[in-house]
Amino acid sequence: MVAYDYEMYAGDSRIQPVEIVNELGEPVDLSTAAITYEIARSPDAEDAAITKSTEDGIAVDENTATITLEPEDTAGMEGVYYHELEIVDANGHSVTAVEGYILVRRTRIQ
DSSP states (O other): OOOOSEEEETTOOEEEEEEOBOTTSOBOOOTTOEEEEEEESSTTOSSOSEEEETTBBEEEETTEEEEEEOHHHHTTOOEEEEEEEEEEOTTOOEEEEEEEEEEEEOOSOO
């Protein structure tokens, strides 16, 4: 059985806060970071089904990145998807802060 980071219904809104801490458990200041979040069919998929960034869909407050998915982002999706959050700091250092799988369930009403 696969454990999913989260489950949602296709066509629903979702606000997903992600708190970022370093290896010592200390908050990481995200105020100058470029953050990208992608959802794709697999880690090897050529194209992402959804891409969000600090310029479109990700709000930053201190060490929390809040990803907003709108109904049109997930409309028509169904099944297991890979998701990943990458942070690039002001010095150009890149880190994958989140990666895993989500389940998008189909609904009758969208």
